[in-house]
Amino acid sequence: MKVGIPRGLLYDQFHPFFTRFFTELGAELVISPQTNKSILDAGVQYCVDEACLPVKVFHGHVCHLRDRCDLVFIPRIMQLYKGEYICPKFCGLPEMVTNSIPGLPEVISHPVYATTMARLRQWAMASACPITRDRRRVKSALEAAVDEQSRFRTGYHDQGYPIKVALAGHPYNLYDTFINMNIKKKLNNLGVGVITEEFAGGEDTAQEVRALFKKPFWTFARKTYGFIAALASKKHVQGVVYISSFACGIDSVIIELVRDRIKDFPMLVLKIDEHTGEAGVDTRVEAFADMLERSCKHESDHSPYGQCLYSCKSPV
Ligand code: SF4
Structure with a gap:
């Protein structure tokens, strides 16, 4: 089973979690390349005009994966912290993409509430369904993914500049x-x-x-x-x-x-x-x-x- 992961929106922040999760389930990953001119052009072509640039670029990444995988993962990231949300565009991202880009394979788009382990488990069980129904395997894939993400650091902090x-x-x-x-x-x-x-x-x-x-x-x-x-x-x-x-x-x-x-x-x-x-x-x-x-x-x-x-x- 080939799972396509678009390198757009919060991919740079959460790729350790998502890539490890699907790899542990036994899926082969197909990740879109770094954003480039043809990805931007495809995004602009398919996305609605009113959307912001990152959402258009995300459409371009999905377009790139369209004929290269069996499933496309479109993360519907709802909450990372209790009492706060990300952005309305994230909540409706899967609908936006599937209505704009024809001919997509099956889409994994269950809402991600990363506020408690119990809610993440619900997401993991639902998202793993097209790949495996082995609950023990899903549970251990989730634990490995959480561990991978917890060790990941990003950000810039330059030293030595005037x-x-x-x-x-x-x-x-x-x-x-x-x-x-x-x-x-x-x-x-x-x-x-x-x-x-x-x-x-x-x-x-x-x-x-x-x-x-x-x-x-x-x-x-x-x-x-x-x-x-x-x-x-x-x-x-x-x-x-x-x-x-x-x-x-x-x-x-x-x-x-x-x-x-x-x-x-x-x-x-x-x-x-x-x-x-x-x-x-x-x-x-x-x-x-x-x-x-x-x-x-x-x-x-x-x-x-x-x-x-x-x-x-x-x-x-
Ligand atoms: S917060 Fe929402 S509207 Fe703003 S750039 Fe991100 S996706 Fe676009």
């Missing part, structure tokens, strides 16, 4: 180098290091979120807001680069909340969609890096200590 920025946004915008046009490399080449939310201090982040008048309903909103607010308010970084998907409702809320909290702290918001040109991104990133360098120099020239007041103090 300037450091918080690189913020949804994980698929940060880790898919085709979507973000390799923003990390661009920044590094300009002498700017990056840190992502996986390396931010958990308590500082939680404190910032607790200070909000209402706890965010969306996991991305809670994490990204807390990360930026904590690092900017403590001057652990000199600026923020936010990669935002055009037409993402959650991003529009996060950006307003963040702006209200960090005021005039330097933040570059790069809105991306399938029409975004790389030359425009380069110009904005270069201008931002230049501005950070000048403000750092200005601060050092006026500091009684002869160093940049905003020099990065690593949070970890």
Whole structure:
């Protein structure tokens, strides 16, 4: 049995869990390649126009798998933490994809509530059905998958750069180098290091979120807001680069909340969609890096200590 796994949306965060689970069940995996131009073009062709870029790219990955597997896995990730949801697009992703792309093989799309082991077990039993009904095998595949995921680490935390920025946004915008046009490399080449939310201090982040008048309903909103607010308010970084998907409702809320909290702290918001040109991104990133360098120099020239007041103090 060949199970196709699209390398889109939260694949970069949870591939250890999903790939180990299906491998332990005895399935052969077919994983779509890194996002490229033909995957993007297929996604744009099949997906509805109104969707955000990551959802279009996900459609392209499914398209790539269409004739290469017996089953396609479309994770309907509902909850990672109690009382919070991911995004409405994730809840309806399987319906969106199956209605947009004709000729798909059978789809595995049971909702994933990763809040307790009992709920994960329900997902595992339902998802394994087309491959095996051996409950003992499914149980041990799930345990192996949970173990694999618990040992997986992701994120960036550059050292040794004169300037450091918080690189913020949804994980698929940060880790898919085709979507973000390799923003990390661009920044590094300009002498700017990056840190992502996986390396931010958990308590500082939680404190910032607790200070909000209402706890965010969306996991991305809670994490990204807390990360930026904590690092900017403590001057652990000199600026923020936010990669935002055009037409993402959650991003529009996060950006307003963040702006209200960090005021005039330097933040570059790069809105991306399938029409975004790389030359425009380069110009904005270069201008931002230049501005950070000048403000750092200005601060050092006026500091009684002869160093940049905003020099990065690593949070970890
Ligand atoms: S959170 Fe935003 S970018 Fe992500 S899937 Fe939802 S709408 Fe798209």
